[in-house]
Amino acid sequence: MKRLVVTGGSGKAGRATVADLVEHGYDVTSVDVAASLHPDDPTLVADLTDLGQTIESLRGADAVVHLAAIPAPNVVPDGETFRINMMSTYNVFSAAAQLGLERVVWASSETLIGIPFEREQPRYAPIDENHPRLPEFHYALSKLAGEVIAEQFARWSGIPFVALRISNIMEEWEYEARFPGFWDDPTIRAWNLWGYVDARDVAQAARLSLTAAVAGAEAFLVAASDTCMKRDSLDLMAEVYPDVPIHGNVAGRQTLLSIDKARRILGYEPQHSWQTYV
Numbered sequence: 001m002k003r004l005v006v007t008g009g010s011g012k013a014g015r016a017t018v019a020d021l022v023e024h025g026y027d028v029t030s031v032d033v034a035a036s037l038h039p040d041d042p043t044l045v046a047d048l049t050d051l052g053q054t055i056e057s058l059r060g061a062d063a064v065v066h067l068a069a070i071p072a073p074n075v076v077p078d079g080e081t082f083r084i085n086m087m088s089t090y091n092v093f094s095a096a097a098q099l100g101l102e103r104v105v106w107a108s109s110e111t112l113i114g115i116p117f118e119r120e121q122p123r124y125a126p127i128d129e130n131h132p133r134l135p136e137f138h139y140a141l142s143k144l145a146g147e148v149i150a151e152q153f154a155r156w157s158g159i160p161f162v163a164l165r166i167s168n169i170m171e172e173w174e175y176e177a178r179f180p181g182f183w184d185d186p187t188i189r190a191w192n193l194w195g196y197v198d199a200r201d202v203a204q205a206a207r208l209s210l211t212a213a214v215a216g217a218e219a220f221l222v223a224a225s226d227t228c229m230k231r232d233s234l235d236l237m238a239e240v241y242p243d244v245p246i247h248g249n250v251a252g253r254q255t256l257l258s259i260d261k262a263r264r265i266l267g268y269e270p271q272h273s274w275q276t277y278v
Contacts, residue, residue: 048088054088082138170274
């Protein structure tokens, strides 16, 4: 499995993933609706909401890492967010099945588990993959629909589909620029239980997902090993979510978005923390 397509290769996660895969010896084609501005990183420009363009983009590949999407709510109108995310994901899945790719790794989202926790509280913490899926807006709804569709494509085709429920992605420059602004008020980042993940660790998770022993359709939370806060995680929960049950042992600043499944099955281990940079 050496020839890969990374969709959304010009985005935050995409740039890191392309670089990581190339570093590990893969032959990578970056596909995006926007061309890269870096002359050494050529991009195949394609509109993945068009099935024909999607099939041609994936032709000849062994596997695809599908990261292309409207990345968050309120970037474009809700209906467009859902349409673009849903059609591009369906087309990538359909093209992968038609072309007989060996694996599909794709970006789902932490948001489908109820984030932001404003209307409803988490059912328990740390949150894992068994937490109820409670999408609160159209972006999250598109990711939920993608996971449902992946289950059926995996059943039809026999291709493993790996969904990465990625936390709030950060690049190195953001740690010093943004994180100190979170520390005085724990409610600022309570919306996702103070979670984040470095773009380079997203890339690691994507790469490991290509070869992990996965069958059918599986979902994995992908987050940093810590929170974005200086305070211990249990103290934060006691102040902001005092009625939310705590499952298992939580030590120090441990993430409240459980990465145990990703560790166990993918071999994922976050390498980057804000604490190195601030």
